[in-house]
Each structure stands twice: as C-alpha cells, then as structure tokens.
Amino acid sequence: MNYLAALFFVVGIFFAVTGHIGLLRAPDFFTRLQASSTCSTTSVLSILVASMIISGLSPFTGRVAAITLFFAISSPVSTHIIARYAWEEGIVPWRRLK
C-alpha cells in the first residue's frame, strides 16, 4: 500500500518537473499551454490518488475523491478557456523556420 502511494508520488514528481521545463523552455504560448496544462493535470491527479491510497477507506478519502472529480473536470475546461481566449486574441502559433 505504501509502495503504491510512493509510486504515484514519483509519477507526480516526474510530470510536474516535465511541465515546468515545458513552461519555462517552450518557444511559444500554445506550446507552453500544452506542456504545462497536460503535465500539471496528470501530476496533480496522481498526487491526489496517492493521498487517497495513504488514507485508506475513511471520510477523508471521500472528500479527496470529490476534489479529484471536480479537478478532473475543471482543469481541461480552464485550459480550453485560455486557449480560446488566446486564439481570439490573435496570437499566431509558432512554426519552425526553414
């Protein structure tokens, strides 16, 4: 049980580091948005799942499950809202120069 939670924590650390590297190093707004949002959603969901595994079957787990459900719905929606705002703003996607 404890090793499974540690595995989920390691997955969360890996995706968080990847998302931050993408957020700091990517050349354009849309690439930064893609890297940071997908990686942060995956890392936060795996950290919440690890927290549920640690606490076992208790009222704590139910509340964390409610937060997880809301976050799994709201995070991709907010990413879509930012992307639509940037697209209507007229930000041109980055292309590699030949």
Place this chain on the structure above:
Amino acid sequence: MMIEWMIAFLLGSCLVGLVRIVIGPSAADRLTALNLVGSQVIALLVLIAQRAGSTQYLDVAMVYAVFGFLGLLAFTRYLSGRRKSD
C-alpha cells in the same frame, strides 16, 4: 516522511511557476502559469490536510478549486471585453 518531502517539492515548483508569471510576455502566458500554480496549491493543501490529520484544509482546497476556476473565467471575460471596447 514521504508527505513532507512532497510538500517541499510542491512549494519549490510553485516558486518556479511564479517565475513565468513575472516574466510572461503576454497576459495569456500569465494565465497559464496562474492555472498551473493554482492546481499545485490544491495538491499542496490536500497533502497538508493529510499531514495534519484533519479535514479542515480539505474544505479550503475545495473552495480554492471552485474559485480558481471562476476567477480564471472572470479574467478571460475581462480581458476579452477590454479588447472589444477599444
């Protein structure tokens, strides 16, 4: 022990996310970094609740999730409306 290390890691990664909020060239970059930092603060609050053994921080995390989403919606509405009125 594991939870303390994870809390320290999340605090450091929130600091790294704040760098993009400071140096972001456009408003959309700052919104992206704000979304990232907000989602990591939710995970941080859940881990603090786990460490303290009480469920009070979980209510804070739930309210933070809801109001972070609504705040993002309000920010994009405000920025779009400012563009149309010009």
